[in-house]
Amino acid sequence: MKKKITENEILDKLGKACLEMENAPKFEDDSFKNKYISEISKNNARFFNRKLIFSLINSALALILIITSLVLFIPRDTKRYTDNDDEITKLTVTIDEFIESVPENFSYLIEINTDQINRLYVYKMQNNTMACLINYDDESYMFVTFTKNFLYSEQNLFNGENTNNTNTDKYNMYETFNEVKVGRKTYIDYYLWIETNTYDYYINIKKSTTDKQNLFKEKIFENI
Amino acid sequence: MELNNKEYINALLKRMHNNDIDAANELYETIKLPLTSHIYKQIHDRDVTEDILHDVFLILLKRVKKTIFFFNGFGYIFKIAQREIQHYYKKLKNNNNDIDDSEIENIPGKKDLQEELEFKILFNSLSKEEKEYVSLRAHGFTLVEIADKMQVSLSTVKRKFNTIIIKLKRGYDEKENN
Numbered sequence: 088m089k090k091k092i093t094e095n096e097i098l099d100k101l102g103k104a105c106l107e108m109e110n111a112p113k114f115e116d117d118s119f120k121n122k123y124i125s126e127i128s129k130n131n132a133r134f135f136n137r138k139l140i141f142s143l144i145n146s147a148l149a150l151i152l153i154i155t156s157l158v159l160f161i162p163r164d165t166k167r168y169t170d171n172d173d174e175i176t177k178l179t180v181t182i183d184e185f186i187e188s189v190p191e192n193f194s195y196l197i198e199i200n201t202d203q204i205n206r207l208y209v210y211k212m213q214n215n216t217m218a219c220l221i222n223y224d225d226e227s228y229m230f231v232t233f234t235k236n237f238l239y240s241e242q243n244l245f246n247g248e249n250t251n252n253t254n255t256d257k258y259n260m261y262e263t264f265n266e267v268k269v270g271r272k273t274y275i276d277y278y279l280w281i282e283t284n285t286y287d288y289y290i291n292i293k294k295s296t297t298d299k300q301n302l303f304k305e306k307i308f309e310n311i
Numbered sequence: 312m313e314l315n316n317k318e319y320i321n322a323l324l325k326r327m328h329n330n331d332i333d334a335a336n337e338l339y340e341t342i343k344l345p346l347t348s349h350i351y352k353q354i355h356d357r358d359v360t361e362d363i364l365h366d367v368f369l370i371l372l373k374r375v376k377k378t379i380f381f382f383n384g385f386g387y388i389f390k391i392a393q394r395e396i397q398h399y400y401k402k403l404k405n406n407n408n409d410i411d412d413s414e415i416e417n418i419p420g421k422k423d424l425q426e427e428l429e430f431k432i433l434f435n436s437l438s439k440e441e442k443e444y445v446s447l448r449a450h451g452f453t454l455v456e457i458a459d460k461m462q463v464s465l466s467t468v469k470r471k472f473n474t475i476i477i478k479l480k481r482g483y484d485e486k487e488n489n
Contacts, residue, residue, distance in 0.1 A: 094476045101479070102449030104345070104430040105442070111348035112357040114364070120339055123368050127327070127335045 320384035327375045339368065345431030346392060349424070353396050363395045370395070385432070389425050433479060444471050 323341075326334030346367060351360040370391050434445065447457045458468045 094472075097476055097479050098445070098448060098472065100426070100430045101434050101445050101475075104348075104427065104434045105446050105449045107352060107427070108344055108348040108431055108434065109446070111344070111351045112360060114343075114347065114361055119365050119368070120336075123339060123372065124332060124335055126369070126372050127330055127332050 317383060317385055320388070321382070324375055324378075324384040324387070327372070328378065335372070341435060342388060342432055345428055345435050346388070348431055349428045350392060350396060352427075353424075354399065359399060363392070363399060366395050367392050385429065386425070389428055392428075393424070437475065441471070441475055444468070445475065448472075 320338070320341075323334045323338045327338065343364070347360060347364055350363050350367075351357070354360050354363065367388070371388060374387075374391075434442065437445065444457060444461070447460060452460065454468050454472075455465060458465045461468065
């Protein structure tokens, strides 16, 4: 057990400390103290700068993280039609419904998933007719119209050749819908597969309102 | 401040770590005189004492930025001071071979020195009136003479010393138990 300090011992030790401190030199000059305090102020400034830099770095990192998360984790339906896709269901007669579903005076950008055709643009025409502008390559376009009786006509916009076909047995249409979620918005990705005597068109419809389409639209109406 | 001033100094160092100017000022005022006396007792030279005192504060300031946990702030300051004193003696011995090792050997043991510094800090933390009472007693005055000098009754003198003792003893016992 440790020996406890007595009252007299405390007073003696305090007294000794007192005497030694009385005999010690007194440095009343405050210049050092000011220097010492100013060092703390400098530290404060440095600390503030460091804090600012750290917070900027943190914000940048957080921003990068958020962007990366958006890019990586936002569900995007990239599913495309393939020949083996079981989800493609054969339509009986849904061309009328499809044409009806296209809003008035609205254009859709259609991407065609075939080797021969780059793009196809579909427009709703008057008299419930669906018009398609088919882009084979960068320079040639084919204008096709479908009616509700499955009659279609193809017109090459550049050489003016016309093909009219009335053999309805050959026209089969297939369609599928996919929901595409981008952020909080949901879009409908519509796939349409049209088999004609000439070509099989894989059509993917997405909403688009670019000026380029308006240009095509004008061209289509000029050529009707 | 009580005899167990460890927590008090730890708290000041912690605040200094966060660049608290008031804490730096408070620590400076609390330990300047005790530290001066502590160094002077071992160095016996006014100018060198002042140099070492300044060095101790500057080193403390530098280190306090790098340390996050202060378990024994008082011991920390004591070590810095002792190291600077030893450093001074080593330098002196290298420059002058005539220096006798007995000068260093005459310095009291580390534990005694630490306790002395602690009591100096405690004395410095007493009120002006309390310091006067302790000082008179240290100069050999009896309680009656102190009462006469301070123009108070004997019982007031006794009560004054009792207050000081109770305050300090409680802290000291706590420290011993720790």
